[in-house]
Amino acid sequence: MSEPLHFVVKTKLVDVLERLGEGAALPPERVLAKEFGVSRWTMRQAIRELIADGRLRARQGQGTFVATPKLVQPLALVSYTEALRAQGHTPGREVVAFEEVIADVELAEQLKVAEGDPVHRLERVLFADGQPIGLETTHLSVARFPTLREVLEPTGSLYRCLTGRLGVRFGEGEELVETVIATPREAELLKATQSLPMLLLHRTSRDTDGRPIEAVRSLYRGDRVGFRATLRP
Structure with missing residues (x-):
């Protein structure tokens, strides 16, 4: 059984986070969606799961940032x-x-x-x-x-x-x-x-x-x- 597309994107995003480093701002959703060749909905789902996992942190009105380790x-x-x-x-x-x-x-x-x-x-x-x-x-x-x-x-x-x-x-x-x-x-x-x-x-x-x-x-x-x-x- 093939993995859901958003899970594949999520896995690739982890590599992006490691390159960016703690505290760095994540590029806009639309930019990432275009770069990965997926819909914004798919990218949004992947980002939401990374937030729930503690890998990203959303700050209202500021954007999404690479989180510090748990x-x-x-x-x-x-x-x-x-x-x-x-x-x-x-x-x-x-x-x-x-x-x-x-x-x-x-x-x-x-x-x-x-x-x-x-x-x-x-x-x-x-x-x-x-x-x-x-x-x-x-x-x-x-x-x-x-x-x-x-x-x-x-x-x-x-x-x-x-x-x-x-x-x-x-x-x-x-x-x-x-x-x-x-x-x-x-x-x-x-x-x-x-x-x-x-x-x-x-x-x-x-x-x-x-x-x-x-x-x-x-x-x-x-x-x-x-x-x-x-x-x-």
């Missing part, structure tokens, strides 16, 4: 801050909400608290080099961490606060990764379109005694972030 985050119980810094990037956070909410059935099960118990809810936009890449919502038991609001710097590392100031020792965690489409609110916070694929992570972390520490929902822009896991037999 950030690769480890699937591990490590600090987001330290993981980014290790790759030479500057991490950042912006608080969307920091409040107490009531645990529903699902959250009570994840944190091993009673339904109706108060839990901390911390929602923050995650940045890399000043650009939004993720939206993270973390729930923790108020009974276990009653002083969290007093000791946590809202834009600082939650992992470092838990281990350094509250004496938590992370033991293990479970993480589920899936692809989703962002809600209008999530897309707005991440400065993305709703058509952009997102990576959704659900994680429950436990300490060395097996007690739940946190329940985390992290939404990442699929064009900016990838994940790596080390597998052993």
Whole structure:
């Protein structure tokens, strides 16, 4: 079976991007279509897929540009801050909400608290080099961490606060990764379109005694972030 024409064009465009280099502007769609001998519709489809893949970035009113490589985050119980810094990037956070909410059935099960118990809810936009890449919502038991609001710097590392100031020792965690489409609110916070694929992570972390520490929902822009896991037999 022959490959779709737009896929063939997309493959050839990758060579063009490598020649242009990071940050370079992509020639106009009509120019590329003429150069490749295809319709503008075919070229547009190929460009859209490269944007979704994170190889190109569209800037409204400015054009389309060769994107920087995706950030690769480890699937591990490590600090987001330290993981980014290790790759030479500057991490950042912006608080969307920091409040107490009531645990529903699902959250009570994840944190091993009673339904109706108060839990901390911390929602923050995650940045890399000043650009939004993720939206993270973390729930923790108020009974276990009653002083969290007093000791946590809202834009600082939650992992470092838990281990350094509250004496938590992370033991293990479970993480589920899936692809989703962002809600209008999530897309707005991440400065993305709703058509952009997102990576959704659900994680429950436990300490060395097996007690739940946190329940985390992290939404990442699929064009900016990838994940790596080390597998052993």
